[in-house]
Amino acid sequence: xxxxxxxxIAELAGVSxxxxxxxxxxxGKVSVKALEKVNAVLSEIDYKPNLLARSLKKxxxxxxxxxxxxxxKDPFWRPCFEGIEAAVQEFASFGVFIEPFFFHPNDxxxxxxxxxxxxxxxxxxxxxxxxxxxxxxxxVNNYALADIIVSKFNNQLETEKTKNFxxxxxxxxxxxxxxxxxxxxxxxxxxxxxxIDEDYNNSIHMQEKEKGFRHYFNELEDANYVINTYNTxxxxxxxxxxxxxNNTSKVEAIxxxxxxxxxxxxxxxxxxxxxxxxxxxxxxxxxxxxxxxGIINFLIxxxxxxxxxxGLSYLVDYFLFDKEIPAKSLLPIDIITSxxxxxxx
Amino acid sequence: xxxxxxxxIAELAGVSxxxxxxxxxxxGKVSVKALEKVNAVLSEIDYKPNLLARSLKKxxxxxxxxxxxxxxKDPFWRPCFEGIEAAVQEFASFGVFIEPFFFHPNDxxxxxxxxxxxxxxxxxxxxxxxxxxxxxxxxVNNYALADIIVSKFNNQLETEKTKNFxxxxxxxxxxxxxxxxxxxxxxxxxxxxxxIDEDYNNSIHMQEKEKGFRHYFNELEDANYVINTYNTxxxxxxxxxxxxxNNTSKVEAIxxxxxxxxxxxxxxxxxxxxxxxxxxxxxxxxxxxxxxxGIINFLIxxxxxxxxxxGLSYLVDYFLFDKEIPAKSLLPIDIITSxxxxxxx
DNA sequence: CAATAAAATGTGTTCGAACACACTTTATGA
DNA sequence: TCATAAAGTGTGTTCGAACACATTTTATTG
Numbered sequence: 060x061x062x063x064x065x066x067x068i069a070e071l072a073g074v075s076x077x078x079x080x081x082x083x084x085x086x087g088k089v090s091v092k093a094l095e096k097v098n099a100v101l102s103e104i105d106y107k108p109n110l111l112a113r114s115l116k117k118x119x120x121x122x123x124x125x126x127x128x129x130x131x132k133d134p135f136w137r138p139c140f141e142g143i144e145a146a147v148q149e150f151a152s153f154g155v156f157i158e159p160f161f162f163h164p165n166d167x168x169x170x171x172x173x174x175x176x177x178x179x180x181x182x183x184x185x186x187x188x189x190x191x192x193x194x195x196x197x198x199v200n201n202y203a204l205a206d207i208i209v210s211k212f213n214n215q216l217e218t219e220k221t222k223n224f225x226x227x228x229x230x231x232x233x234x235x236x237x238x239x240x241x242x243x244x245x246x247x248x249x250x251x252x253x254x255i256d257e258d259y260n261n262s263i264h265m266q267e268k269e270k271g272f273r274h275y276f277n278e279l280e281d282a283n284y285v286i287n288t289y290n291t292x293x294x295x296x297x298x299x300x301x302x303x304x305n306n307t308s309k310v311e312a313i314x315x316x317x318x319x320x321x322x323x324x325x326x327x328x329x330x331x332x333x334x335x336x337x338x339x340x341x342x343x344x345x346x347x348x349x350x351x352x353g354i355i356n357f358l359i360x361x362x363x364x365x366x367x368x369x370g371l372s373y374l375v376d377y378f379l380f381d382k383e384i385p386a387k388s389l390l391p392i393d394i395i396t397s398x399x400x401x402x403x404x
Numbered sequence: 405x406x407x408x409x410x411x412x413i414a415e416l417a418g419v420s421x422x423x424x425x426x427x428x429x430x431x432g433k434v435s436v437k438a439l440e441k442v443n444a445v446l447s448e449i450d451y452k453p454n455l456l457a458r459s460l461k462k463x464x465x466x467x468x469x470x471x472x473x474x475x476x477k478d479p480f481w482r483p484c485f486e487g488i489e490a491a492v493q494e495f496a497s498f499g500v501f502i503e504p505f506f507f508h509p510n511d512x513x514x515x516x517x518x519x520x521x522x523x524x525x526x527x528x529x530x531x532x533x534x535x536x537x538x539x540x541x542x543x544v545n546n547y548a549l550a551d552i553i554v555s556k557f558n559n560q561l562e563t564e565k566t567k568n569f570x571x572x573x574x575x576x577x578x579x580x581x582x583x584x585x586x587x588x589x590x591x592x593x594x595x596x597x598x599x600i601d602e603d604y605n606n607s608i609h610m611q612e613k614e615k616g617f618r619h620y621f622n623e624l625e626d627a628n629y630v631i632n633t634y635n636t637x638x639x640x641x642x643x644x645x646x647x648x649x650n651n652t653s654k655v656e657a658i659x660x661x662x663x664x665x666x667x668x669x670x671x672x673x674x675x676x677x678x679x680x681x682x683x684x685x686x687x688x689x690x691x692x693x694x695x696x697x698g699i700i701n702f703l704i705x706x707x708x709x710x711x712x713x714x715g716l717s718y719l720v721d722y723f724l725f726d727k728e729i730p731a732k733s734l735l736p737i738d739i740i741t742s743x744x745x746x747x748x749x
Numbered sequence: 750c751a752a753t754a755a756a757a758t759g760t761g762t763t764c765g766a767a768c769a770c771a772c773t774t775t776a777t778g779a
Numbered sequence: 780t781c782a783t784a785a786a787g788t789g790t791g792t793t794c795g796a797a798c799a800c801a802t803t804t805t806a807t808t809g
Contacts, residue, residue, distance in 0.1 A: 062465070062499060064795055075759045080797065090757060090805095107497040111460040112795035118764050120407070152452040154407065231747060238743040242587055275743075391747045394739040398583040398620075402576060402736045409765055420789040425767065435775095435787055457765035463794050 063106050071104075072096040083108075114153070114379045121155045121378045122182040123371065126173060128164035128190065134343050135318040135363065136164075139188070139213075142367030150375050157371060158182075167191050174198045183378065184208040186370045192263065210374060210384065212366045214264055225370040225388045227361055229264060232392050233271025233316075236338045239357045239394065240312045241276070243336050248311035249285040250276075251303060255293055255319040265316040272314055293322060300326045304335075312336040318361075321345035324354045342395065342403065350397050360393035360403060408451050416449075417441040428453075459498070459724045466500045466723045467527040468716065471518060473509035473535065479688050480663040480708065481509075484533070484558075487712030495720050502716060503527075512536050519543045528723065529553040531715045537608065555719060555729065557711045559609055570715040570733045572706055574609060577737050578616025578661075581683045584702045584739065585657045586621070588681050593656035594630040595621075596648060600638055600664040610661040617659055638667060645671045649680075657681040663706075666690035669699045687740065687748065695742050705738035705748060 065083075069076040074093050081089050082097040083106075089097075125143050130136035140159065147157045160177055162169040170191055177185060178201055185202055189195035189211050202209045210223035240250065252272060254265045269288060276284045291299045300323065303310060313335060315323050320339020327335060328349075338357045339346065349355040369388060376382040395403060410428075414421040419438050426434050427442040428451075434442075470488050475481040485504060492502045505522055507514040515536055522530060523546055530547055534540035534556050547554045555568035585595065597617060599610045614633060621629045632655075636644045645668065648655060658680060660668050665684020672680060673694075683702045684691060694700040714733060721727040740748060 065797090066795080076796090077759055077798085078757080081758090084797085086798095088757060093757075109460070109499070109795050110497045111456045112764090113797075115454070115456040115460055115764050115766095116795080116797050152455045154454070228747065231744070235741070235743045238741060389747065391738065392744045393736065394741070394744060396580070396583060396739070398580045399576070399737045399739060402573065402734065410767090411765080421766090422768085422789055423787085426788090429767085431768095433787060438787080454765050457794090458767075460794050460796095461765080461767050 061104075062109075063104050064109070068097065068100050068104070068106060072100045110380050117379075119154065119378075121184075121375070122180070123155065123157045123184045123186065123374055124177045124180065124182045125157065125159045125186045125367065125371070126177060127159065127161065127188040127367075129161035133164045133318075134345075135341055136188075138342075138362075138364035139367045142364040143371070145364075146368055146371040146375075150371070153375065153379055155375050155378070164190060167194055170194055171198070174201075178202065178205060178207070181205055182207060184210065184374045186210045186212060186367065186374065188213050190214060208374065208377075210370050212370045213361075213363060215387075223370075223373065223384050223386060225366045225373070226390065227392055228389050229267035230271035230274070232359055232361075233268035233273075233314075234275040235271075235392055235394065236268070236314050236357070236359060237272045237275035240314065240336055240338055241279075243356060244311045247283050247285070249287070249309045250312045250314065251310050252286060252288040252314045252316065253296075253323060254288070254290045254316050255296060255322060256290075256317065268316045293319065296322055297326055304330070304332060310335065313338070315339040317341075318343050318346065320355060320358070321349055324349040327354055328352075342400070347400065347404075350395070350400060353397070356396075358395040358400075360395050362390055362393065365390060406449075407454075408449050409454070413442065413445050413449070413451060417445045455725050462724075464499065464723075466529075466720070467525070468500065468502045468529045468531065468719055469522045469525065469527045470502065470504045470531045470712065470716070471522060472504065472506065472533040472712075474506035478509045478663075479690075480686055481533075483687075483707075483709035484712045487709035488716070490709075491713055491716040491720075495716070498720065498724055500720050500723070509535060512539055515539055516543070519546075523547065523550060523552070526550055527552060529555065529719045531555045531557060531712065531719065533558050535559060553719065553722075555715050557715045558706075558708060560732075568715075568718065568729050568731060568733075570711045570718070571735065572737055573734050574612035575616035575619070577704055577706075578613035578618075578659075579620040580616075580737055580739065581613070581659050581702070581704060582617045582620035585659065585681055585683055586624075588701060589656045592628050592630070594632070594654045595657045595659065596655050597631060597633040597659045597661065598641075598644075598668060599633070599635045599661050600641060600667060601635075601662065613661045638664065641667055642671055649675070649677060655680065658683070660684040662686075663688050663691065665700060665703070666694055669694040672699055673697075687745070692745065692749075695740070695745060698742070701741075703740040703745075705740050707735055707738065710735060 065076045065079050069079045072079065074096060078089060078093050079097055081087065082094055127139050128136045130140050143157060143159050150157060160173045162173045171194055185207055187195070187209055199209050210225065212225040215224050215226055252269055256262070256265065273286060276282065276286060289299060289303065313323060315337065318339070318341035320337060321343060323339070324337060337355045338359070339355060340359050341361055342358060346355060346358055350358055373384045377384050393403065410421045410424050414424045417424065419441060423434060423438050424442055426432065427439055472484050473481045475485050488502060488504050495502060505518050507518045516539055530552055532540070532554055544554050555570065557570040560569050560571055597614055601607070601610065618631060621627065621631060634644060634648065658668060660682065663684070663686035665682060666688060668684070669682060682700045683704070684700060685704050686706055687703060691700060691703055695703055718729045718733070722729050738748065
């Protein structure tokens with residue numbers, strides 16, 4: 060498989076490299092005769108432009124802003140930051156400048172503000188964790204007007220102007236949680252779904268998971284699991300759990316729909332309650348600890364680091380190498396136990 | 405973070421770009437005074453050479469050969485071929501030429517022959533599936549003498565001359581299989597480990613998995629699972645299973661140490677035996693079918709496609725961008741059930 | 750059929766690093 | 780002190796694609 064250059068093609072076609080260039084890029088100003096000659100050669104050979112040379116010439120500096128919650132406010136987002144750091148290193152020598160911007164996960168205004176700031180910087184692209192639905196729609200619109208490409212990760216909100224999303228299928232993820240619990244609890248047991256959130260920002264996120272979870276059990280034949288849902292803020296969690304796990308409780312299993320599952324585990328450890336199975340999300344240090352202790356039984360890995368890194372890779376490949384960005388990139392839903400945990404760290 | 409070029413540095417240091425180049429590449433022929441001036445500038449700024457320009461200039465064509473078993477003989481290797489195809493596409497435009505070479509997985513001679521052939525081609529690197537231990541040692545030696553870089557994947561054989569390996573921790577993988585079965589079988593149940601192989605080429609591979617599997621159960625306190633190991637060739641498998649699963653069998657679970665687990669599932673389907681739990685390896689079409697049918701309970705995903713692709717990426721990054729190749733790259737050990745399967749396809 | 754516009758084509762420079770080669774300065778020995 | 784070697788330094792070309800600009804060819808009009 061010989062490698063051809065523009066010059067090679069020009070010689071083969073008996074024209075100049077300028078003409079070949081115009082044909083390839085459809086810039087017009089080419090006679091029918093020349094066009095045919097060049098196309099004849101192009102159809103003969105498998106021309107792959109040297110991407111190194113191409114992006115070297117372009118020489119443009121690309122600026123990508125990542126907008127995500129502050130990981131000091133919610134540790135879930137720390138791996139995302141690590142993903143950004145990795146990407147910064149990796150892509151700096153290609154002239155891509157990646158910059159993170161943080162907002163408060165419970166404060167819509169900080170979300171709006173930071174996006175306003177980013178918009179003013181007019182970067183080439185924005186990678187966004189769209190926690191707030193309504194506001195995201197407006198913001199994405201503004202970005203679109205300013206010709207800024209927007210990709211989203213983690214939360215899949217259907218907005219017209221962005222079609223790029225990196226994340227997981229949340230419904231399926233809920234089903235998986237259900238199937239895992241089913242394996243280790245008795246038939247028709249009582250199950251609690253717990254949504255822990257401050258202002259229900261994540262509500263769509265959590266609701267999808269719940270739907271999937273319930274869907275799994277509803278689909279079972281000859282089974283009648285008792286599933287109750289509890290919404291609570293972090294501060295009220297302990298009281299809530301206290302009221303659920305009173306003396307008469309028959310709840311055998313808990314599905315926590317976010318990475319906050321360690322908060323629930325805290326409770327069980329403190330109260331020395333055993334034999335309640337717990338499934339939750341994400342490899343936070345606290346969760347890992349409880350998984351190893353056997354208090355949490357399964358974690359579902361959403362791999363936020365990979366989500367961010369992949370989202371950024373797509374943008375870089377798009378800018379540098381004209382690759383298309385996949386509209387939807389759904390990552391595998393990894394099942395984590397204390398046994399295979401290590402291999403993911 | 406401004407981007408500096410050699411020319412920038414030369415101006416800042418008051419020398420020519422040639423001198424800067426000599427300093428950066430430690431080519432010598434630089435006076436102490438000039439060296440100091442350039443180093444002063446270099447320590448001030450964060451110079452990252454433009455990798456695009458660098459590899460463009462190098463212009464060299466790299467040739468990488470992948471040596472692996474013929475996937476027509478064993479479907480396990482098909483995804484590897486897909487990984488190669490993806491890499492071929494991806495890296496062709498960077499001047500990297502990747503070529504697969506197949507040997508017969510049960511024929512040492514074909515392994516030796518094909519490697520001889522590859523050696524004669526004197527590629528820049530070889531990515532190797534080292535099925536046969538003794539022969540691999542000799543072959544790797546020959547490659548080393550010819551200054552050909554060797555990376556290995558799938559089977560981790562400790563040879564002096566190669567330190568690059570992409571694969572999984574097999575011992576851990578065995579432990580994971582054990583932990584999965586433990587969740588769904590009764591306490592102190594009887595378990596069969598089945599090694600299916602023609603000539604025990606994979607023996608090290610399979611033995612590691614068995615060790616891990618047994619280690620898990622041995623470690624349990626107050627438990628006494630009965631674990632028996634059976635070695636069999638594919639042709640003899642049915643008879644063997646017949647003798648194990650006779651009327652008095654109490655075997656509740658089976659661990660098949662390779663992707664051939666569908667062969668075992670074939671038996672159970674044909675004989676209408678239910679309630680025997682099965683764990684095996686890899687997402688072959690046949691295995692996927694049995695997983696969905698509920699005959700196979702878990703599959704462990706070794707992601708051979710990713711192994712090959714990653715192995716090739718490392719080599720390309722090494723050649724093009726001077727990145728170091730990690731000595732050992734252990735991929736996550738994915739637990740696959742009928743629920744999360746789809747997200748891996 | 751000039752004159753001029755319009756279209757087509759070719760030439761040359763640029764991106765940044767790498768390196769060959771030419772040139773200048775310093776060191777060494779007779 | 781001069782010749783010559785050795786060390787140090789700078790200049791210029793190359794990689795391949797992209798594009799600006801100059802030049803040539805063809806079409807159009809009075």
